[in-house]
Amino acid sequence: MHFNYMHRFCLAAYRKKTALLVACGLSILILFGLEYSRLEENKISELMKEERDAQVVADALMKSINVKFIETANKINKDPNTPSKIVTELDITGLSKLEQPSRDDIARKRETEIVGKQFENLETEQQLGIPYVNLDTKNPYVPKKRIVHLDLKGAPPIIPYFKKLFPLIKTLGATGILLADDSKLEVIPLIQTFGHVEFALKHAEFVHIREVVGSPQALCPSRNSALDFIKEMVNQVMDLHPAAKFLHIGCDEVFQMGECDICRLEIHENLFLKHVKNVANIVHARYPHIRVIVWDDMLRHLSQQAMQDINLGNLVEPMVWVYAEDIYRFVQPNVWDKYAAVFKTAWAASAFKGAFGETLYVPNAKRHLENNLRWLDVMSTQALTFKHGLMGIVVTGWQRYDHFAVLCELLPAAVPSLALSLTTVSHGYFNSSLKEKFLTALSCPQQQNIVHNSPFINLDSDPFMWDKLSRCMFPGNSFFRVTNRLHNIETEATEYLDITKRQKGWMTAYNIRHNYSLPLRVEELTADLPRVYHGMISLARSAVDAMIDLFDNYTISEWIEQRIYPFIIELEQLQNQSIALKGVNRWPSRPLPPLKDLQRLGVAIN
Numbered sequence: 001m002h003f004n005y006m007h008r009f010c011l012a013a014y015r016k017k018t019a020l021l022v023a024c025g026l027s028i029l030i031l032f033g034l035e036y037s038r039l040e041e042n043k044i045s046e047l048m049k050e051e052r053d054a055q056v057v058a059d060a061l062m063k064s065i066n067v068k069f070i071e072t073a074n075k076i077n078k079d080p081n082t083p084s085k086i087v088t089e090l091d092i093t094g095l096s097k098l099e100q101p102s103r104d105d106i107a108r109k110r111e112t113e114i115v116g117k118q119f120e121n122l123e124t125e126q127q128l129g130i131p132y133v134n135l136d137t138k139n140p141y142v143p144k145k146r147i148v149h150l151d152l153k154g155a156p157p158i159i160p161y162f163k164k165l166f167p168l169i170k171t172l173g174a175t176g177i178l179l180a181d182d183s184k185l186e187v188i189p190l191i192q193t194f195g196h197v198e199f200a201l202k203h204a205e206f207v208h209i210r211e212v213v214g215s216p217q218a219l220c221p222s223r224n225s226a227l228d229f230i231k232e233m234v235n236q237v238m239d240l241h242p243a244a245k246f247l248h249i250g251c252d253e254v255f256q257m258g259e260c261d262i263c264r265l266e267i268h269e270n271l272f273l274k275h276v277k278n279v280a281n282i283v284h285a286r287y288p289h290i291r292v293i294v295w296d297d298m299l300r301h302l303s304q305q306a307m308q309d310i311n312l313g314n315l316v317e318p319m320v321w322v323y324a325e326d327i328y329r330f331v332q333p334n335v336w337d338k339y340a341a342v343f344k345t346a347w348a349a350s351a352f353k354g355a356f357g358e359t360l361y362v363p364n365a366k367r368h369l370e371n372n373l374r375w376l377d378v379m380s381t382q383a384l385t386f387k388h389g390l391m392g393i394v395v396t397g398w399q400r401y402d403h404f405a406v407l408c409e410l411l412p413a414a415v416p417s418l419a420l421s422l423t424t425v426s427h428g429y430f431n432s433s434l435k436e437k438f439l440t441a442l443s444c445p446q447q448q449n450i451v452h453n454s455p456f457i458n459l460d461s462d463p464f465m466w467d468k469l470s471r472c473m474f475p476g477n478s479f480f481r482v483t484n485r486l487h488n489i490e491t492e493a494t495e496y497l498d499i500t501k502r503q504k505g506w507m508t509a510y511n512i513r514h515n516y517s518l519p520l521r522v523e524e525l526t527a528d529l530p531r532v533y534h535g536m537i538s539l540a541r542s543a544v545d546a547m548i549d550l551f552d553n554y555t556i557s558e559w560i561e562q563r564i565y566p567f568i569i570e571l572e573q574l575q576n577q578s579i580a581l582k583g584v585n586r587w588p589s590r591p592l593p594p595l596k597d598l599q600r601l602g603v604a605i606n
Contacts, residue, residue, distance in 0.1 A: 125431055129459030131325075131370035133377050140428020141380035143348070145392025147176040147188060148422065151354065151399040153199070155407055155555040157476075164475040165415070171441050172419055173426020175392070178248070188246045188293070189237045193230050193279050194218060194272075195254035198403035200229070211256045211263065217402075218254050221275035222262040231282050238287055245291060248319070249279050252295030269302050273310050280315040293347060296320045300335050307342045319347040319394065323355035325370045327378045340385040347391045350375045352421040353414035354398025361563060362466075362483040363409045365417040366459035369430065372421045376428055395421050406562050412476020412550050413483045416442065416465045419474070420457075432456070444472035478546040485542065486563060489535050493567050496532050500525050500574065512577050514592050519582040526578045533571045540564045 125132065135141075148169050157165075166177070166185060176186030192199075200206050201216030209226040211218045219226045238244065251272075258268050266274075280292045296318040299307070307313070318339055322330045339346055350372045353363040375393060383390040397414060400407060423438050424430040435456050457468050466484040470477075500507050506521040540560055547556045594605035 321349035323351040
């Protein structure tokens with residue numbers, strides 16, 4: 001009987017198995033759903049906490065970075081059509097009417113908005129590629145006088161171009177120039193009175209006043225006829241500048257001194273100081289109100305006592321020039337102390353072009369910016385050591401390294417670099433707060449930076465500022481764009497010639513000398529030659545069009561001859577050589593006859 005009861009019980013349980021399994025499954029699903037709900041609530045809480053943390057960090061970051069320019073926020077505050085109320089909470093009623101996005105979408109969107117607003121409202125120095133210099137932007141040092149130097153050693157722009165340029169540099173903060181004009185800028189004439197007198201000493205009539213007969217670099221300071229020559233130059237220049245308060249007499253880089261029969265009897269130190277004194281006396285004899293300026297490089301290694309013995313501090317003011325980034329490397333602190341003991345005041349000289357390579361055709365604006373930033377740092381310190389402080393800074397722009405050198409960067413191609421450097425020294429710093437002033441002065445279009453999160457300049461990737469400023473309409477902008485084309489075409493032509501004539505083995509100098517190559521390979525190598533050649537021809541014509549309103553024909557022809565013509569000649573020679581190589585259809589057996597000229601190198605050719 002017990003057996004029958006157990007049997008029936010088990011049979012009933014077996015028949016109810018499916019129902020029990022279903023019940024268990026439902027229980028598990030209910031428990032899992034409750035647990036998942038708790039996890040989701042925790043996740044939402046964590047996301048909201050992360051969002052709050054991200055906002056706090058962003059706010060702290062915005063407050064901690066010392067940048068004045070927050071463009072978008074200022075526009076919002078100034079726009080009368082923009083409501084003054086700033087919404088900080090979600091409009092729940094409005095959201096309820098919209099299709100509800102997922103929680104992950106909301107979190108990602110808010111995180112993107114926080115990061116995006118930081119970059120939209122704030123362009124840091126790192127984004128702009130501005131070199132770091134520890135300047136006080138809240139209390140910046142601004143030089144009293146900010147002079148733009150214009151070098152006219154050949155290739156001077158024509159007068160109408162200067163009439164367009166002078167208002168620009170005045171807008172950018174310049175107080176003077178080294179050229180006569182009517183732009184209400186102070187004029188400081190500069191003449192060379194010791195070294196760099198090649199412009200005159202190269203002529204036969206002035207050979208007798210050279211320090212070295214075979215070189216026109218420097219004049220002999222011991223000859224009365226040399227002093228008469230200087231007096232005539234001073235009078236001619238000052239007659240053209242009757243309102244001038246300063247005269248710069250040069251005296252830098254006197255490479256040949258103490259070499260003639262007379263000068264070799266004197267110590268170089270005394271020879272140099274005596275000549276500077278003589279020139280200063282020539283100026284003051286007729287123009288007693290003029291303050292004489294001299295380049296400082298020849299003074300750096302002279303003793304303090306020697307300068308004080310001739311009372312040099314009452315005769316001239318030194319202009320300390322360094323165009324590299326590290327000022328103290330070239331003018332050490334002890335030199336500054338010496339200058340402060342001898343002179344009541346001094347000048348500084350930086351550069352916006354003509355300092356980093358004799359054959360450059362556009363300046364590296366980033367390097368020149370750092371040079372000027374470093375000068376502001378040095379000047380803020382050294383101004384305290386001089387009795388009358390520092391007079392100011394001259395931002396130089398050399399056109400040639402000397403009278404016989406080829407052209408370096410022409411002035412119109414360097415206007416963006418000049419604007420960057422001049423804006424910097426006129427404000428005591430450079431950062432994104434000066435964006436509008438900088439771009440407006442260069443007549444840049446408003447849509448110049450429409451790309452989202454794109455800085456208005458990027459000196460790291462674009463140190464010549466071709467990418468950002470090519471659409472600006474500053475004086476000489478068309479020539480600035482030509483230099484960009486030259487860079488691209490020059491790079492392509494150089495690479496093509498190198499591959500064709502040196503890397504590949506069918507049109508080398510050896511192949512050309514022996515007229516020995518495979519026509520099929522020559523044909524392959526010259527396939528791109530017409531395209532590269534016509535690109536150069538087109539560039540030359542564009543250069544003429546861009547320069548015709550800036551320079552005379554002499555300068556235009558000189559620049560094209562130096563920059564473009566050599567490529568055209570080399571490409572034409574390559575074309576002629578390829579024709580000669582392809583014109584052969586029978587070739588001698590190897591080995592080829594040795595080159596007879598190798599005999600002078602000790603090579604046996606028999």
